[in-house]
Amino acid sequence: MSGTLRFEILGPQRAWHGERELDLGPGKQRAVLAVLLLAAGRPVTTVQIVDAVWPDEPPANGTNVVQKYVAGLRRVIEPERSPRSPGQVLTLTDAGYQLRVGPEAVDAVRFERGLRRAERLRAEGRAAEAVGELRSTVELWHGEPFAGFAGPYFDSARQRLLELRASALETWADLELWLGRHRELIGELVDLTAEFPVRERLRHQLMLALYRSGRQAEALAAYREFDELLRDEYGIEPGDALQDLHRRMLRSDPALVPPTAVSLPPAAVEASPPPAAVAPPEPPAAAASLPAGPPPTAAPATAPPAAVSPAPASPAAPASPLGPPAASFLPSDPTAAPLAPPAGAFLPSSPAVPAPPNSTAQPGGTSPPAGPSVSGPPAVSSVSGPPAAVPPPAGPPPVSSPPGGAPQPGYGPPPVLPPPPAVPAATGKRQRTASPGWASATATIAGTALVLLSFGCFTWLVMLTYAAWRRSWRLALVGVGYLVAVLVEVSMLNLEDPDAEVPGTEAVIFLGLAVVTWLVGAAHVVLLSRGVWAALTGGQGSARFRAEEERRIRREHARYLLYHYPAARNELRIGRPDLPRTFDDGGLIDVNAVPDQVLAGLPGLTPDQCRQLTVDRWLRGPYASLEELAGRCLLPPTATDRLRELLFFLPPTPAAPPGEPTPPAGS
8 A cells, every 4th residue: 555655745745645635634743744754764753753843842742642643644544444453554663653655655755866866877977867867856846845844853854955956956057068058058047046046056057058158248247246146145255166267257268168069879968958946945054965066167179288287196097988977966874974075166265375485376366277177077076986186277378488598487479368348237127228329419409408498388398208218207207297387387377467466475486486397407308318417427428437447447458468478567567556667457456566655555445454454564475365465454345345456466576686677668
């Protein structure tokens, strides 16, 4: 009989006997059944059931209450059983009550078994089959589990299952990206980032899918939206992996291009539809046993020579050319040690460590991105196997040598700088097409002339026209207000006896309304011009905004140049406003090289903070990152936010030997 029973707890709690759905009774009886189902065939004592179902106020006769609900469950699950005969499905053992059902009878057990099967398929290199297994496994969900059940026991079980589902979805997206299905994945990733707004791994996958689909501006907008969410809601920044991906997208890193097609059977290459999405709440914390983050991005087959010698490979066995190593969805042993982070894994941000003086640091205190890796599925660590070899990081691209000398870094012509991509504002409002400048100017002149020549009688008409043009209900209300004012003026005119004396109060009201509809209305029409409004407020479209945007673009170009052409730091004097130069770096500041008077003028810092920064640099040496600067000088986040776009962190350059000429600025 137990083989015909089926239970669902991944959503609303339901049960079937064959094809007939069962009525599980009142809420407490359902909660007792949920505790037995979560035990997965193991006995559960009466004390454990009472603690789980009644965590705050347990009944005085808890044993009798549990027996009552167990008897009710037996009548539902085994309707043919006689009252005096022992139960065959829900039995009482020496260790407690036990629900004897097969593992395939409970959807939560099938879910966890499906994750383990997908893990094995992934370890064997059958990535497409692992995608199908994950898809069918996630489709077992129908909503939030244990809805209506309160208490630590059910909260813990709920969060564990929700975290397993979220991790399975992230792993499914990793495999889909590795199989080259980034275009089909975008829509599902948009829904998942809305369901889990603060999971950085999903944002990483969405940005990568958009970038590989040729939608670079949307990928950068997704990063900006996530950055604003974290800053506004939690006062933190995105992790190092997401920031590094953002920088690589700004540089159009060729390693981010879609991976080459994988040799798989035709049935395995068929696009798999995304798993059904449900909307349970976001879990507060990630389980320690879940897989690591997104896979390392594939790279061209021919990698440029690296500036750093490769690390010695570990004695791990070579991986299959088709498949990825195993990813641990669920721990096989609860006492096992935590997994080591895989190569290219998506890890949370960690505090920056100061770079040694002889190291080659990069602008902003970041290390150069990892070089091209071997094309293959996402690499993750296995519990039993040795760690896989990590591809060596690649340094800056090779450059030409100086005349008559050996190849040295920093020589050769600088690369051509691509224009930075335009990043649209990440807002939820509907974007409207901007009107041409001549149309806006013509409308402003015509509307102002009509208001002045009609002495304000047609101000309402101009406002309603603007409201229809811009589809603004606020302007429509203003137009109605002007119309009411004109009608009040007309009603106050005594057309039958023009020579009659007008009371003083009415005259004042009439003149006030005339001034509002005439002069104020004309000024209002002028301010409706977006160009005039931007010039007065300094908003988008104003000269100040355009100048600041140009400076931001120049800063991005200078950072790009510093990374690909390190010698430009001294030759062009980037970040040195105290030296004469011809190159415009947009106001960048080399915080480890500028003199004290430049540090004294940093924006957003008080004089005391500037003095503290100067003394700290003199006593403790250069800074490796903005986080280190803020920690050493105890600067608040409000002060460091303004410095993030201006400062870059490189080791101080050694002083030139006596008698050696300094290269001219701009050479």
